[in-house]
Amino acid sequence: MKALKIVLSVLVFGLVSAFTFNRVVTSGYEVGDKATDFKLKNIDDKMVSLSDYKDVKGYIVIFTCNHCPFAIAYEDRIIALDKKYKKLGYPVIAINPNNPEVQEKDSFELMKVRAKEKGFTFPYLFDEGQKIYPQYGATKTPHVYVLKKTKEGNIVKYIGAIDDNHTDETAVKVKYVENAVDALLKNKEVSVKMTKAIGCSIKA
Template sequence: MKVFKIIFSMFLLMLVSAFTINTFSSGYDINDVATDFKLKNVDGKFVSLSDYKDAKGFIVVFTCNHCPYAVAYEDRIIELDKKYKKLGYPVIAINPNNPEVQDKDSYELMKVRAKEKGFTFPYLFDEGQKIYPQYGATKTPHVYVLQKGKDGNKVKYIGAIDDNHSDESAVKVKYVENAVDALLKNKEVTVKVTKAIGCSIKA
């Protein structure tokens, strides 16, 4: 009987652990309300979504310094910010990587990269890696388009920036642009989820 109780207790513990891990790692679904955050920008100031009083939404991009996929998309991310910031959808870039695992993604090198590329958007450091798991990001880059409403910032698109990471001139579908354009017209986003292509997040 005692052995049975021990085995049953272990089974329950495994079940709870598995449920907790799956719940934690799944991240947001479409129409979930995304949590706000307070993360340090490359200029040393802390940034939150709530700082943007006039924003209609956000293009949140999990990206980093070293990943070749992220580097390939840097110019396109800058263009997204230039195009949509004035329309109410600024880019907010977040580096989710642990610099102890990938030293090229340290906060100091983030500052260097942002200056080299002339980033027009905040480039925030997810210190302690507390934010990216809540979103469910797994790659760099991984994009979440949020729409601001009375209930908070709702997730309206999750995935890739477009359908060709290696050759911008060969892009056929601009997922993020299409999503934001639809939201600006008060229309439903047609393609809500795509597969993010990039490097795995270094935890």
């Protein structure tokens, strides 16, 4: 009887673990999903929503932060993305998903400092309470979601990395985000819809 209880306990634990694992892996948006809007505080202390952008064609939503070396390595490329595509209707919307109680370098006040130091040309929003990044399913910084604005809502068209080389910009061979946005601007299908985001884990 005792052995049977142990076996049953292991089976139950295994089922619960499997369910939890699957739930975590499959949580968040997939390509083709409609992304809900949000209202988050920008570094200028104003609240920002996607709906504030009336005349855009879509958005390049990037979960990033201050401290992560991967995020830092991509800062200039994120600025370049915004400068190139904002005028074409796809502005960058950056969101810091990290909990500053876990990583103090990602506090709201230090976000302001970093944005000023780097001359960010885009909103840098604070996911206070960490409510938005789980909806998207972001796991890394940086983690990108390209959204197309449609009558049905903001549809996810690409998820993943910015490009294929986080260590050396000069060695980049495939610019995933640029390719995705370029395709959307031509009303074409995005060829590579999902890649693995490379970066620091989000600090919850």
